[in-house]
Amino acid sequence: MARKQARRRKTSKAKKFTMPKLRIGRIVTPLVAIAIVVATYQLTLVMLDRQISSLEISGPFQRVTALQIEEAMSDEIEKGFLGADLGRIRAELVSLPWIDQARVARRWPSRVSITVTEQVPAAIWGERGLLNTRGELFVESAQHLPAELPRLSGPDDRSAEVARRYLEVRDQLIPVGLDLRRVHLDARGSWQMTLSNGIEVRLGRRDVGERTDLFLDVVANIITGRAGDIDYVDMRYGNGFTIGWKGGSQTPVADPDEDGQKMLASRGTE
Numbered sequence: 001m002a003r004k005q006a007r008r009r010k011t012s013k014a015k016k017f018t019m020p021k022l023r024i025g026r027i028v029t030p031l032v033a034i035a036i037v038v039a040t041y042q043l044t045l046v047m048l049d050r051q052i053s054s055l056e057i058s059g060p061f062q063r064v065t066a067l068q069i070e071e072a073m074s075d076e077i078e079k080g081f082l083g084a085d086l087g088r089i090r091a092e093l094v095s096l097p098w099i100d101q102a103r104v105a106r107r108w109p110s111r112v113s114i115t116v117t118e119q120v121p122a123a124i125w126g127e128r129g130l131l132n133t134r135g136e137l138f139v140e141s142a143q144h145l146p147a148e149l150p151r152l153s154g155p156d157d158r159s160a161e162v163a164r165r166y167l168e169v170r171d172q173l174i175p176v177g178l179d180l181r182r183v184h185l186d187a188r189g190s191w192q193m194t195l196s197n198g199i200e201v202r203l204g205r206r207d208v209g210e211r212t213d214l215f216l217d218v219v220a221n222i223i224t225g226r227a228g229d230i231d232y233v234d235m236r237y238g239n240g241f242t243i244g245w246k247g248g249s250q251t252p253v254a255d256p257d258e259d260g261q262k263m264l265a266s267r268g269t270e
Contacts, residue, residue, distance in 0.1 A: 050081050053110040063098035063118055072096055073114075081110045089114075097139050100132065123166065124151045125159055135163030154185030161185075165212075169193065172216045177224055197227040204236035211235040 055077075057066045070077075072092045076084040086104045093102035093116060101117040119138045121130045124146075130139040131152065137159050150170075154162045162185050170180040173195070182194035191203040203211050215235055223230055223243070232244040243251040 050110050052077050052081050052084065052112055054112075056107065056111060056113040057116070058114070059116040060118065061116075064096060064116065068096060069093060069114065069116065077112070081106065081112075084112070100138075121146060121149060123163060124149050126153050126156075131159060131163050135160035150180060151182045152184075153182075155187065158185060165191070169212060169216065173220060176220050178220055178227075195227075199223065199227060199230050200232040202232060202234045202236055207238075214241065 055070065057069055072095075073089045076089045076092070079085070086106070089104045089112075090102050093099050093104070093114070098119050099116050100119045103113075103115045105113045107113050119130075119132045121139075121142075122133045122135075123131045125131045125137055128141045128145065129137050130142050130145075130149075132138050137156065150166060152159070152162045152166055162183055166180060166183045169183075173180055179196040180193060181196045182192075184192045186192075189205045191205070191208050193201040193203065195201065201215060203215075212235075215233065219233055219235070219241060223233065229245055230243060231246045234242040234244065237252075240253045243253065245251070
């Protein structure tokens, strides 16, 4: 009797540790179905794909030619109408120096449409670089530099900052009859501007925002009528500024609100 009970206990323990049976069909069937779908999709692409019959290229071209665009995307064109990677084509086009934006689309049954927008140079950077309207350096060494563009310079990684300051100052100078020709930021962080009439404005390294505001709010209006007599304006003072005359003398202005205007008004050409 004891032996039978022992056998029963062993049998029950063996049943408890029996590994469950896996139904291979439940795993294989979905995998086969997925493989069939993928294979069918790939086969359909191969059957429907065809060579690109034509390229439709549009945009105002001044610096970039249609031939340059075709050469930039030639590798992808050879892959066919459906095989060509439009994202890669767009990246190749935007990498061209004078292309700012590009749109690429398929046109059934075998045509690819391309629309490009060229960069608009807004300023000369350094010796021969060009900045766009966002202050980005898009050409490092241009063969032709438009003479009408302002000249900006400074560390390359701060080109956008220099461009932004130029635009901010210029927008406030134009209403008072002045314009900005140069903005320079040296390696030590010192700012200097040159107006279109040749007057140099020295801002220095510290409190540049406050000094710029003082120049725009007070000094620009004061010097408008005396541009031919002034050589430079030095804003690097904590309580005012100095006018440097073309004759070599200087006029320090400690109170630019009232006394400064009276001092400048009474100053003759020197």
